[in-house]
Amino acid sequence: MAQTIAFHFRAGTGFLHRMDPRCKIICLALISLSTLKALTPGLLLLTLLFGILVRDVHLPGRTIFYELRYFGLFLLVVFVSKCLTQPGTPIFSLKGISITHEGVVEGLLAAWRLALVILMGLLFSVSTRPKDIRTAVEHLLAPVPFVPEKRIAVMMGLIVRFIPVILSTTREISDAQRARAIDQRKNPIARMSRLVLPVMRRTIDRSQRLATAMESRCFDENRPSPPLSMVKADWQAIIIVVIFCIVLLPV
Amino acid sequence: MNIIEISNLTHRIIGGKPILNNINLTVKDGEFIVVAGANGSGKSTLFKQLNGLLVAGQGQVKIDGVFVADDLKRARQKVGMIFQEADSQIVGETVFDDVAFGPENLGLPGEDVERVVNHTLGLVGLLDLKELPPHILSGGEKRRLAIAGVLAMTPKVIVFDEPFSNLDYPGIQQVQTQMATLHSEKHTILVATHNLETVADMADRLILMEEGEIVKDGPFYQVVHSAEAFGVRLPQSVRRRGEFQTWLKR
Incomplete structure (x- = not known):
């Protein structure tokens, strides 16, 4: 598709x-x-x-x-x-x-x-390629002291990967709540909290499963970064x- | 030759009752095994022991003759795990990057990673989609991508945890085809599922679990008749055969 x-x-x-x-x-x-x-x-x-x-x-x-x-x-x-x-x-x-x-x-x-x-x-x-952007950021941050460039690069990659998933989860939860007439509630803060809490719960749950999956594929934070060469x-x-x-x- | 040997394995949460209780299991190289049981029977916990995602307090797990706890990296390379929710195990920003994740972790040089990834994507039929971000794939394609991510690490054993959940019929067919191909290529396959229908034609052996224990273990079509007693629906093929026999007796 x-x-x-x-x-x-x-x-x-x-x-x-x-x-x-x-x-x-x-x-x-x-x-x-x-x-x-x-x-x-x-x-x-x-x-x-x-x-x-x-x-x-x-x-x-x-x-x-x-x-x-x-x-x-x-x-x-x-x-x-x-x-x-x-x-x-x-x-x-x-x-x-x-x-x-x-x-x-x-x-x-x-x-x-x-x-x-x-x-x-x-x-x-x-x-x-997103991967090249991640690698470039890692290389550019490497000389900066006290900055965990590899961790930042992995986080960047995962953010790019998971923003659509989190948005889709939010849409799904929002639809489910609208189907149960949440629109009838007048208080926008109450409506928002009903949406944000389940989204956060599912996101944290998903991040836990992601960490397990990464571990099962031998993830190591200190893996060598792909080489780049300026011509x-x-x-x-x-x-x-x-x-x-x-x-x-x-x- | 036994590829998996589990002896006296007991796993418990501190202060709780055991999730796995005195499991003894051997799996031969190239077998296709289905592990079934009601929710909470310990299937997923058992699978996580195979590549060291969980380490039990008691008992031992050997993969291809080596204790899992002695060499976690080796165990994770030998035993590939495909989780219930494909979306949570896809880590790459593109299809290509996701499949490359494992080989890169194993320290393969760049050219080899590219070769392995292209080959693996070809095997699961996703080569044309390699530049796409995973979130736009269909459910079946995501599951195939998860399989490719594992295959790229050249495992001997492939473990599927509820591989058919949330899939439509074409998605189920795609995963079934992949499983059958992998089995024909001499991979050892372990599948945890409630839906025996989907694996009945491929399985050599069925293990039924209840409350953390293996309660039945044997050839698929012998053990399957006990499935309903342990919260697992009988496949239609077996059910029809039973109905036919009942009609004959009348």
């Missing part, structure tokens, strides 16, 4: 797929940070870069819209709130609420910036992104 799902790895052979995952994380962090400061020319350049990368990973436009459909509402909220709160020259007023020219411009820029950060995240997750192209990519962020984006 193969099906498309949001922010999910797709096999490929393009440049982005071949890049070292550590390099991708560093580049994503740099680009995301500088996007927040970029103005129109910088954002245009980033959009162009995004377009090139989309071609590289062969991601159809329809898939991008499908995967980001829920973020559209979020971007709209950001745009509208900027429009209504930014002081400046009013272009429309009604009952004391006014939309300003500066607000529209700022709103568009803010939504554009956020959209680019989300789209870059999408490209990262589409071109990187010349990865270093070149980092250098280009750094130059891109320092020189071009504040324009």
Whole structure:
């Protein structure tokens, strides 16, 4: 039952797929940070870069819209709130609420910036196996003292794995309670506690069974992490992104 | 040759009555054994002793001639366990990662892990789904993934704890097919189930348990007639044969 799902790895052979995952994380962090400061020319350049990368990973436009459909509402909220709160020259007023020219411009820029950060995240997750992301985090955290990088990497993997399971459990319990007329209860806190407690109980129970299953498959926290290797192209990519962020984006 | 030897095994919770009481059991290499009994009869606890997930206070368990307690890693590699709820035993973010989990724990190099995982996924028919996250698989596919995760560790014994629970008919058929294939490949199979119908055609031997003790042990079609006395439903095939004999007597 193969099906498309949001922010999910797709096999490929393009440049982005071949890049070292550590390099991708560093580049994503740099680009995301500088996007927040970029103005129109910088954002245009980033959009162009995004377009090139989309071609590289062969991601159809329809898939991008499908995967980001829920973020559209979020971007709209950001745009509208900027429009209504930014002081400046009013272009429309009604009952004391006014939309300003500066607000529209700022709103568009803010939504554009956020959209680019989300789209870059999408490209990262589409071109990187979850396991490689986990390994990269483990490698990147290794030099940091007092940080149990292996444990964090395992926890990350398990979170990615179990969020859909916990959501499905929550839906199941919620449906079962609605079938027994929980909607009739007026107190939202009572309703919430009736939902949260069984979900937590089942999650803890499931985590216990998971630990047993991992033990039965010889799990050892100190197992060697898969090797990663940065090649010349990865270093070149980092250098280009750094130059891109320092020189071009504040324009 | 005996692959499993259990002698005088007693497991109890502190202060409680024994969950397993003086179990003695030998299993020959390549046997297909069904362990049945009512809830709480000790089936799962017995299975967890086989790869050291539980260690009993009294008695000994040997796998392939070596005491489980002496080498837990070896025992866990030799005895693969497939749990009742597949969702709780799938740890990987993708189908591939989950099957790779065991071989990586055993310290196999990267290329070997990839080869083993691809081969194993091919065996259970999930190779095309290897990049997918496990939560979008069907119940039968998840159970096959759990089987693949165990097979990738090349075990000699495969233990199924209630493998047919929560599965629809196609899912049951998929698991049955896997079991039959594994048995034909000389794996030793142990299955705990309430539903004897699903394993009747494959089983060599039936063990009935009650309150932590083995109460009946023998060839499947000899022991199965006692099943209902111990809270296990008779398979339809056996029931029909009984009805037929009753009709003949009339």
